[in-house]
Amino acid sequence: MSITPDTRVDLDRFWSTIQASAEIGKGRPGGLSRLTLSDEDRTMRDLFCDWCKEAGLTVEIDAAGNIFGRRDGTDNSLPPILMGSHLDTQINGGRFDGIAGVLAGLEVIRCLNEIGHTTKRPIVVVDWTNEEGARFSPPMVASGCFVGKYDIDWVHDRIGDDGTRFGDELQRIGYKGDLPCKAGEIDAYFELHIEQGPILDAEKREVGIVTGSYSVRGMRASFAGQTSHTGPTPMDLRKNALAAGARWLTAVDDIGWDFAVHDGKATAARLTAWPNKPGILSDTAEAVCDVRHSDTITTRAMAEKMRRALFESAARCGCEATIEDEWEWGGDIFDQELIDGVRAQAVRMNYNWRDIQSQAGHDAYFLATHCPTTMIFAPCKNGITHNNEENCDPEDFVAALNIMLHAVVERADR
Amino acid sequence: MSITPDTRVDLDRFWSTIQASAEIGKGRPGGLSRLTLSDEDRTMRDLFCDWCKEAGLTVEIDAAGNIFGRRDGTDNSLPPILMGSHLDTQINGGRFDGIAGVLAGLEVIRCLNEIGHTTKRPIVVVDWTNEEGARFSPPMVASGCFVGKYDIDWVHDRIGDDGTRFGDELQRIGYKGDLPCKAGEIDAYFELHIEQGPILDAEKREVGIVTGSYSVRGMRASFAGQTSHTGPTPMDLRKNALAAGARWLTAVDDIGWDFAVHDGKATAARLTAWPNKPGILSDTAEAVCDVRHSDTITTRAMAEKMRRALFESAARCGCEATIEDEWEWGGDIFDQELIDGVRAQAVRMNYNWRDIQSQAGHDAYFLATHCPTTMIFAPCKNGITHNNEENCDPEDFVAALNIMLHAVVERADR
Numbered sequence A, B: 001m002s003i004t005p006d007t008r009v010d011l012d013r014f015w016s017t018i019q020a021s022a023e024i025g026k027g028r029p030g031g032l033s034r035l036t037l038s039d040e041d042r043t044m045r046d047l048f049c050d051w052c053k054e055a056g057l058t059v060e061i062d063a064a065g066n067i068f069g070r071r072d073g074t075d076n077s078l079p080p081i082l083m084g085s086h087l088d089t090q091i092n093g094g095r096f097d098g099i100a101g102v103l104a105g106l107e108v109i110r111c112l113n114e115i116g117h118t119t120k121r122p123i124v125v126v127d128w129t130n131e132e133g134a135r136f137s138p139p140m141v142a143s144g145c146f147v148g149k150y151d152i153d154w155v156h157d158r159i160g161d162d163g164t165r166f167g168d169e170l171q172r173i174g175y176k177g178d179l180p181c182k183a184g185e186i187d188a189y190f191e192l193h194i195e196q197g198p199i200l201d202a203e204k205r206e207v208g209i210v211t212g213s214y215s216v217r218g219m220r221a222s223f224a225g226q227t228s229h230t231g232p233t234p235m236d237l238r239k240n241a242l243a244a245g246a247r248w249l250t251a252v253d254d255i256g257w258d259f260a261v262h263d264g265k266a267t268a269a270r271l272t273a274w275p276n277k278p279g280i281l282s283d284t285a286e287a288v289c290d291v292r293h294s295d296t297i298t299t300r301a302m303a304e305k306m307r308r309a310l311f312e313s314a315a316r317c318g319c320e321a322t323i324e325d326e327w328e329w330g331g332d333i334f335d336q337e338l339i340d341g342v343r344a345q346a347v348r349m350n351y352n353w354r355d356i357q358s359q360a361g362h363d364a365y366f367l368a369t370h371c372p373t374t375m376i377f378a379p380c381k382n383g384i385t386h387n388n389e390e391n392c393d394p395e396d397f398v399a400a401l402n403i404m405l406h407a408v409v410e411r412a413d414r
Helices: A011-021 A039-054 A099-115 A141-146 A152-156 A166-172 A241-258 A296-316 A336-348 A363-367 A394-413 B011-021 B039-054 B099-115 B141-146 B152-156 B166-172 B241-258 B296-316 B336-348 B363-367 B394-413
Strands: A058-061 A067-071 A081-085 A123-127 A188-194 A207-224 A265-274 A284-293 A320-331 A353-358 A373-378 B058-061 B067-071 B081-085 B123-127 B188-194 B207-224 B265-274 B284-293 B320-331 B353-358 B373-378
Touching (some): A039 A058, A099 A123, A207 A296, A241 A284, A320 A363, A336 A353, A353 A373, B011 B039, B011 B394, B039 B123, B099 B188, B207 B296, B207 B394, B296 B320, B336 B394, B363 B373
Parallel strands (some): B081 B123, B188 B373, B207 B353
Antiparallel strands (some): A207 A284, B207 B373, B265 B284
């Protein structure tokens, strides 16, 4: 048997996996709080591995905890097609962000199993570790390591804000695999994801053909000052690291507003300090900020302003600033041939589609530095995400799933 | 036997109590981290109670955990003289802040015991609970309750930043006393304290006669926003509570600089947020700030600016701000007769003294709303405090201790 133009995925089967996932690591009502490398993440990974094995896939884990479920092709000497996303969530996360992409890959494979279609090239479904960065900074660290952006030892040494070490937690949950975290040759990477923005829902579109992404630059910085009494210490002798951090966050928020007219964004994401108590000035602080814009050159300008603001904020408060991490992703990074192939399927099946830019960070951005890559967006209600109110109906995935099925098979069989 | 003009305290005996205290709740090298109502605070309280009992005092604990060690006078129908301060410290605190004042009161009593002098009025040494506010906000909450500023149930319901409840922790360490936390008639209150500023040390003065205090106004405020993705959420739809809090802290720090030329100060003391993680906007934040100035009217103006900045900062980030607590203390609050009596002793014993204003917050400020009150300052090295490098030599306390001894006895015997 083989695929025909009329072949469609089994929406109920896909939705049942979404519902099973929604039971693991529940957060606020309707949402998930399934932080990477937590016990709940392990439970979800175990279930995903079981599903892969039931589908006849060869399951392999790499040193960063990335899970690969491989389906052989008729010519396994050819580079594989990858489909994937992530199963971890934000602390106040939803049931679809990332999860839908991994389970869509699984559904494509189950569909091919059902109709008995073996592709020419192998097909692999992937769960990337720690896409969210909600526990360990930076985000997307494991797909970054996979494509050679980060060294595996550096990844293992990341310290979470609960004081745990990435490598230790990976070992603890039993997902520190034997496979080196290093990409071989890959024919193409497809990532289905919810839009995480309001455009498709507002325009009642069934699917978004992702043509590129906002360019993002982020930074984690520390501030060093001195504890002292909040009373008698004159302003010019103060070294208040908390105030320095607050100044940086304020400056970054201002940068966002300066560029908002062309839809630029800047985020004051995180600030911690010690002792962070009344009556005493804090001697250490740490902060995470990022800037993003549809235009890469503009993002660079925003990032330079963010960097200057960092050192100005520290100096204003008598503190020293250090950039601990920096990251960047996005731009016009997706493969035109893949984009055209995806769009052609949307046209052929007569879905109500539009071209769209991604604005969030995705593992696809790192994969795009290594192999032809593209993304497909499903709509989500009001664009609400990273919130327990993130929501989709099963029907929101019909177009994206079927487009991915046919685009992947077309690519894998060529 | 009775006191003579040449009677002096036993400096070694006083210093031995400082050293014993310095062993309980050690922090960074040379410092203490003895947070209020902690196990270490209990150990110190137990030792202090033992010392009081050994000195023949009647020990009573009130409902806020304040400890009173009472020495009878010859006429116990007369209102007593109180001497006190606090035994709790900041998280990165020193060995002298507060502690010296409580142990100075004990030393005065031991000295009177030694020479067999019974004063006409009773004398009481006091340890006030939670002066620092380093665990439960606001600071000086138990002396405030004592003078009727705060209701005892409200005090018990304060939640620490470790999530514990003041009343529960008080019960846990066994210091929720039977005595109502309510001041009776008091003849006078004396508080010896280290200066916590650089003036006495820089001028090589042996003692500071405290004539009044900086006026302080503080505020704890919360911000309510909405979690959302840091990527696609447009600036004008964001409700980032962390950014709102950072804006407020920045504005308050600016207020400090605006008034710094006349030695005004403003402090961005504390900021927490949730989830406070990369990739997601925070939906809640809480912050503590204060302003202080030698002039009460100016402090009021600074506080009004602080209040306006709060609501402006929240509005700028699409959040709601709520003032959770407010406090004020200080001003020209000390008793002129007591100040003159203290200064007269400094002159008589020929110490190198100067008049000085207090800039930190002290329990004496609340006592001053209830009874004649004054303070005596001992010098500390370079004015460093709320830091493990806070330091004093035994000799730094000679003048303050002997002045307090004679000023207290003169007052108690009149």
